[in-house]
Amino acid sequence: MGSSRGVAARIAGFLGDVSARGLQAALVTFNLAGMAGSSPAEIxxxxxxxxCPEGGSVDEGIARDAFMETVVELADAGIADMSSLTPEQMQTVLELYVAHTIEDRIYNDIGIKGVEIPADAGAAxxxxxxxxxxxxxxxxxxxxxxxxxFAAIDPNTIGQTMERIYGAAFDILEALGEEEAAK
Structure with missing residues (x-):
């Protein structure tokens, strides 16, 4: 999931930049200064x-799809103004993205391995x-x-931080899965 981890690090870097320098300055970095008044979904x-531009490997496709799914959920998560994001909202953005990448990876594995799913659409x-x-x-x-x-996140360690989070998330999911299976 290297592509997803890289995108997660870039999202964290952007959010940290918004926190440290403000939305306008963070958008200038990506030649998007004119979007400062736009909705979070538009930004x-x-x-x-x-x-994560179109095309590329399966991992890059998962990263892109997960980012787009995250964008769709921003309003439901209460994220309505990029210029006044709280640290909790920044974490929510990253949590949504990381969860979607893991979920998409699992769906991809299900498709490849041919795991049987319920035939009924409601049950599925x-x-x-x-x-x-x-x-x-x-x-x-x-x-x-x-x-x-996010106010003090070091751009040089963002990648390492995202690596630790992915590792911890997989460890937690594995433990929860084993606990659920034992019931």
Whole structure:
């Protein structure tokens, strides 16, 4: 999941830049200064093109799809103004993105390995919803353990921080899965 980790690091870097220098200055870095008054969905949609352009490997496709899914969920997550993001909202953006990348990777593996899913669309949606909540909970736990300070995040260690979060999230999900299987 190297592409996803790289995009997560770029998102974290952007959010840290917004926190440290303000939205306008952070957007200038990506030649998007004119978007300062735009909605978070519009800004992040433009960043999708910057961070993960179309084409590429399966991993790059997963990164792009996860970013677009995250953009769709921003309003539901209460993120309405990019110029006044709280640290909690910044973490939510990253949690959503990381959860979607893990979820998309699992779906890809299911497709490749031919895992059987329910034939009924409602039952399949219920399984998908449960999986999403399970993954999001594990990712949220991993972020809580990491305790990222976006105002002081070091651009040189963002990649390492995202690596630790992905590792911790997978460890948490594995432990939860084993616990659930033992029931």
């Amino acid at each position: 992040f949609s433009a960043l999708v093109e910057q961070f 949606q219920a399984v998908q919803d449960q999986l999403h909540e399970f993954i999001l909970g594990g990712v949220s736990d991993a972020f809580s353990e990491a305790a990222i300070d």
